[in-house]
Amino acid sequence: MVFIIKRRQKKEMKTIMQKYEIIRLKKEGWSDNRISKTFGVSRNTIRKYWKSYCSNLDELLKLDPNVDTRKVIETLIDDPSYDSSKRTARKYSEEMDIQLRKILADEENKTRLLGPGHKQALNDRQIYQLLINQGFDIGETTIRNRLRVIRDEKKEAFIKQKYDYCDRFEYDFGEVRLIIDGRNIKGYLAVLVCPASGFxxxxxxxxxxxxxxxxxxVRFFEMLGGxxxxxxxxNMKNVVAxxxxxxxxxxxEQLIKLALYYDFTINVTNCFSGNEKGTVESAVKWIRNKVFAYKYAFDTFENACDYLQEKLVEINKNSNIEEEKKHLKPYRPRYETARITKNRVDKYxxxxxxxxxxSVPEDLCQKWVIAKLYPNDLIIMYKQEIVARHAxxxxxxxxxxxxxxxxxxxxxxxxxLSNSLALKSEPELKNMFNKYYKEKPKVFIEILRRYSDSDLKTLLEALEPRQQEAKIQQAVDDKTMEQINELCEMFIGGNQYVH
Structure with missing residues (x-):
């Protein structure tokens, strides 16, 4: 029984199955005319495939060492295809090509002026319409094909790089959206990558x-120890003035000073060439997704910072940073990054x-002080001494x-005290004052003075009435025992008692 695919098509055949059926039927003695009627394929096509099959089979059976058998086998078993490499666009002229390339050059100049993210680029149809308006007679498909060829000419290959330990670090900034205490804010990720160790x-x-x-x-170099x-x-503004x-x-200038201090050279990539930065370009997106895709809401900004550091420790478990640390340049004392300003204290x-x-201590009113500003906090100095610290x-x-x-x-x-801005700026102290000390502000002030060098938690504990009562009782007990011991000294022969 002869198995025949009864599928007629106006186009020439395109599948290996059809090629197989024609060759099989030719082997069984079918005529070209019969196969043509069965498949709806021209007799010239049938003869071409049969002739190609026979010639390639003969080459293969000759076992000639000069014959590339792999090429013969590929031709023998490959899908049917047509060689269109010699086809040319009959109406596409050199003059038209010059004009088309001029339009593309104008588009590149537009991108340089407007920036790479602009939305005013001509599409293929608009370019085709420009050519038609200039009097050229050409089909749109031909122009689209030529545009694809011209654009492919300019595609560049990237060379994969391999670095030794300590060779370089890569730096980039990225934005991240967070919910902090219910408010939507924009944060900035400063991302640093060590390509040699994958850190x-x-x-x-x-x-x-x-x-x-x-x-x-500075924090990065301090953490790594070199x-x-x-x-x-x-080409960010912090790098290129x-x-x-x-x-x-x-x-x-500030980057140059930093590089001189830590002894590294500055390599700035070409404009719009993020690939030249290497791994850091993708690391920004990768870290942002790994860390903040699942959790993005925090009570405070500091909590978000702590969460980032915790996740990064997990992310870098498989890096070779410990090995790279051994090859880094020697550690240098922490670089001073503070922005320094000179300010006069006002009457408040x-x-x-x-x-x-x-705020600063009140005895500095109308005096000049020095402020050292860091990203998250600042210190204020007077005559080389720190007089205030603030977030x-x-x-x-x-x-x-x-x-x-x-x-x-x-x-x-x-x-x-009760209506002062100073007290209202500390809600916990304000609540404690209203609850226990509204009628005795002097006691409240004295406790503040006594614990002026303590943190807020210690101060709040000291303001609790039970703590004050215990201290009063302790003072009474100490005084009582002192009096008892004096009496013992006088009447019982000097034996003292302790509690």
Whole structure:
């Protein structure tokens, strides 16, 4: 029984199954005319495939060492195909090609002027219409095919790199959206990658300013205990101060100082060439997804920072960073990244920094102080001594007060304490005052003075009435025992009692 695929088609056959059926039927003696009627395929096509099969089979059976048998076998068993390589566009002329390439050059210039993310690029149909408007007679499909060929000419190959330990680190910034205390905020990830060891690390900040940029480097080198030979960056504003001409760049002075101190060279990639940064380009997306895809809501920004560090420890378990640490350049003392400002204290004992107010001890009113600003906190100094520490304020027009800076004034004017901004700025202290000390503000002030060097938790514990009662009772007990011992000394022969 002869098995025949009864499928007629106007197009020439395209599958290996059809080729197999024609060759099989020819072997069984079917005529070209009969096969043509059965399959709806031209007799010329049938003859071509039968002739090709026979000639390739003869070549294969000759066992000639000069014959490439692999090529013969491939031709013998490959799917049917047509050689279109010699076909040319009959109406596509050299003049048309010149005009088409000019349009594409204009498009590249537009991208340079507007930036790579612009939405005003001509599509293929618009380019075709420009050619038609210039009087060329050509089909749209031909133009689309030529556009594909021209664009493929400019595709570049990337060379995979392999680095030795300590060779380089790569740096980049990335944005991340977080919910902090119910508010949607934008955070910034400073991502640093060691390509030799596969180590990826990041720090979370509220902005991407220069102090953050420098701080992330210093924290990274401090954590690893050394530095690298080279740092790789893109053209971010913290790296390139300005462009001079087409290819020359003026580097940021602060980065140059950092590189001189840690002894690494600065490598800045070409514009719009993220591939030159290597692994860090994808590391930003990878870390953002691994860490914050599942959890993105936190009570405080500090909690988000701690969570990031915990997840990064898990992520880097399989890296070779411990081995790379052995090859790093020697450790250098921590680089000073603080932004230093000189400020005058106002009559409310505030210093104004970046449109925010920070309190200092009241005896510094109208005096000049030095502020050292770090990404997350600041310290204020007077005559080389630290007089105040505050967490940096996010935003503008806000005030941060330490109530202990105003104890002398409150001692003289205790009635001003209950409605003072200093007390209201500390809700927990305010609640404690309203609950237990509203009628005795002097006691409250004295406790603040006694614990002026303690943290807030210790201070709140000291303000608890039970703690105060216990201290009073302890003082009474101590006084009583002292009197008893004096009596024993006088009447019982000097035996003393303790409790």
């Amino acid at each position: 990826r690390w990041a720090y979370l900040y509220r902005n991407s300013k220069m102090d953050v940029f420098l701080d992330s480097h 530095s690298f030979k080279e740092g790789v960056y893109d 300005r462009f001079i001409g087409k290819n020359e760049k003026q580097l940021n 004992s505030f210093v104004h920094i970046d449109n925010n107010c920070y 940096r304020i996010a935003g503008k027009g806000k005030t941060r007060i330490d109530i202990r800076h105003y104890l002398h004034t409150f001692s003289r004017k205790p009635g001003s």
